[in-house]
Amino acid sequence: MPEQPPLVLIDLGVGGMTCDDCVVRVETALEAVPGVESAAVDLAARRALVRARPDVAGTALAAAVRAAGPPAGHRYNAFERARRPVDPTQASGAAEGGR
Amino acid sequence: MTTEPDFLIVGSGSTAFAAAIAAHDLGARVAMVERRTLGGTCANRGCLPSKNLIEAARIVHEAAHPRYDGLYPASVGVDFGRLVAQKDAVVHAYRAKKYAAVADALDGVEVVTGTARFLDPETVEVDGTPIRAGQILVASGSRPTIPPIPGLESVPYLTSDLLDADEAGRLTELPASLIVLGGGYIAAELAQLFARLGSTVTVVARSELLRGYEPELGRLLAAAFRSEGIEVIEGARVERVTGDARSVALAVETPQSGQILRAERLLVATGRRPNTDDLDLEAAGVATDPAGFVVVDAGLRTSQPHIWAAGDVIGRQHGSQMATPVGARQGRIVAENAFAGAGRRFDGSVIPRAVFTDPPIATVGLTEAEARARHLPAVVATTPLEHVPRAGAIHRTDGLVKIVASTLDERVLGVHIVGEGAPEVIHEAAMGLRFRAKLDDFVDLIHVYPTMAEALKIGSQAFSRDVSKLSCCAE
Numbered sequence: 001m002p003e004q005p006p007l008v009l010i011d012l013g014v015g016g017m018t019c020d021d022c023v024v025r026v027e028t029a030l031e032a033v034p035g036v037e038s039a040a041v042d043l044a045a046r047r048a049l050v051r052a053r054p055d056v057a058g059t060a061l062a063a064a065v066r067a068a069g070p071p072a073g074h075r076y077n078a079f080e081r082a083r084r085p086v087d088p089t090q091a092s093g094a095a096e097g098g099r
Numbered sequence: 100m101t102t103e104p105d106f107l108i109v110g111s112g113s114t115a116f117a118a119a120i121a122a123h124d125l126g127a128r129v130a131m132v133e134r135r136t137l138g139g140t141c142a143n144r145g146c147l148p149s150k151n152l153i154e155a156a157r158i159v160h161e162a163a164h165p166r167y168d169g170l171y172p173a174s175v176g177v178d179f180g181r182l183v184a185q186k187d188a189v190v191h192a193y194r195a196k197k198y199a200a201v202a203d204a205l206d207g208v209e210v211v212t213g214t215a216r217f218l219d220p221e222t223v224e225v226d227g228t229p230i231r232a233g234q235i236l237v238a239s240g241s242r243p244t245i246p247p248i249p250g251l252e253s254v255p256y257l258t259s260d261l262l263d264a265d266e267a268g269r270l271t272e273l274p275a276s277l278i279v280l281g282g283g284y285i286a287a288e289l290a291q292l293f294a295r296l297g298s299t300v301t302v303v304a305r306s307e308l309l310r311g312y313e314p315e316l317g318r319l320l321a322a323a324f325r326s327e328g329i330e331v332i333e334g335a336r337v338e339r340v341t342g343d344a345r346s347v348a349l350a351v352e353t354p355q356s357g358q359i360l361r362a363e364r365l366l367v368a369t370g371r372r373p374n375t376d377d378l379d380l381e382a383a384g385v386a387t388d389p390a391g392f393v394v395v396d397a398g399l400r401t402s403q404p405h406i407w408a409a410g411d412v413i414g415r416q417h418g419s420q421m422a423t424p425v426g427a428r429q430g431r432i433v434a435e436n437a438f439a440g441a442g443r444r445f446d447g448s449v450i451p452r453a454v455f456t457d458p459p460i461a462t463v464g465l466t467e468a469e470a471r472a473r474h475l476p477a478v479v480a481t482t483p484l485e486h487v488p489r490a491g492a493i494h495r496t497d498g499l500v501k502i503v504a505s506t507l508d509e510r511v512l513g514v515h516i517v518g519e520g521a522p523e524v525i526h527e528a529a530m531g532l533r534f535r536a537k538l539d540d541f542v543d544l545i546h547v548y549p550t551m552a553e554a555l556k557i558g559s560q561a562f563s564r565d566v567s568k569l570s571c572c573a574e
Contacts, residue, residue, distance in 0.1 A: 013126035016125075079127070
């Protein structure tokens with residue numbers, strides 16, 4: 001098995017979400033970005049936590065979120081707030097959150 | 100602070116609130132820092148309270164001076180204390196509804212009370228508590244300028260802060276007499292306000308009234324002031340101020356003569372300066388100009404990439420003006436540039452502006468002098484309001500419209516109005532300028548008859564016709 005690069009946890013601020021459908025749209029858009037392993041959106045905290053390869057740029061995630069909006073109505077926005085290495089001994093990091 | 104904000108805003112006025120709301124909608128956690136009263140100058144001690152009192156003063160004046168034969172003058176008694184109290188109630192209600200409740204309703208927008216000071220480019224200290232943020236907006240506004248006049252420092256004086264609803268500098272007793280130092284829009288509005296409420300008012304202006312506007316506007320206003328009994332001294336230099344809490348005296352020199360003016364109170368309204376002196380912007384590596392305005396690029400970014408400035412603190416850069424709606428527009432642009440990578444630039448080319456005197460004044464775009472300074476081939480037509488049917492019908496022909504147009508394509512470059520309704524009428528002109536309207540666009544638009552807005556149609560026709568020979572509806 002080839003060696004995996006260490007993953008990072010990227011904390012995104014996400015605006016424009018109002019409902020569970022929005023959560024699904026934003027999560028789906030983030031997980032479609034190459035290099036993203038998983039994404040977990042917190043509607044109330046207006047935040048997404050993304051597990052991704054370190055070469056994934058915050059601007060690419062933001063662009064994917066902005067493009068995820070439905071034709072009319074909601075307009076989503078995202079920006080990178082912070083990123084840190086994921087502890088490789090942990091099985092799943094996307095939901096751990098923490099600041 | 101419960102969590103580190105994404106966006107720290109120094110100030111809580113119209114600029115700060117627009118930025119906070121926009122940044123919130125873009126997903127950011129926001130903290131606003133305010134050292135005075137929530138809402139900034141406009142809501143607490145500027146536009147809102149002055150417009151409230153100016154309208155009351157108009158009612159007093161019009162009752163005493165009915166324009167119609169057949170109407171007899173009536174006297175409306177003024178209880179200044181109660182008038183101020185209702186003004187304060189309006190301010191408090193507006194502040195609660197448009198500022199406090201808005202901030203409360205937005206989860207993730209917090210207001211911090213205290214004095215902000217930069218410790219380093221990423222950290223602002225508020226009364227000893229450091230707050231770090233990835234993006235910072237300086238929207239700390241402006242305050243009245245105090246000119247260096249000998250004696251002024253030891254004489255009690257008023258500033259436009261007299262309008263404040265809560266602070267110590269507020270005025271609750273009507274002065275029997277008042278000297279207004281300054282000739283700008285704030286001086287003009289307050290001078291007429293107090294005169295109409297019963298003060299004996301003298302305006303002392305360094306140059307002419309409303310310098311920087313089309314000269315016809317200030318001349319017409321000065322004449323209107325004099326006809327109401329307001330003394331207007333132009334081209335004046337104040338040599339010395341003396342006095343105490345009961346009376347003040349100004350030694351004033353004009354090119355013609357020197358004189359000593361006396362009044363119960365002195366109001367200093369000579370301009371506004373940016374609130375940047377206490378921020379330690381140097382610690383943040385943020386550049387200011389010699390007057391203290393924060394230097395920004397057209398995207399409102401300072402010399403630090405993550406620090407922005409907007410509103411009164413940027414002065415007149417990039418065509419900006421110190422005005423509530425200008426700051427609000429800029430606040431939104433900053434939020435979109437900081438959190439959505441929008442790359443938006445502030446466009447100050449079309450900013451309608453009003454002076455709420457009577458007759459009121461409103462302008463948008465270039466003056467004749469500004470057009471010439473830019474070497475734009477411009478032509479001008481000035482039309483007295485006696486040619487506007489509504490003005491004649493309601494006995495309000497005091498005023499004019501001056502239009503500046505390009506000789507190349509007849510595009511309208513600027514519109515300047517003195518007259519009833521000007522602050523409303525100017526929006527048609529502003530929308531015209533926004534869409535690069537030509538003189539014929541104003542002429543071809545069917546206007547409601549009879550309205551003051553017809554002044555724009557008639558004023559545009561004045562470039563090619565004798566407007567004294569138009570029939571009804573200006574055709």
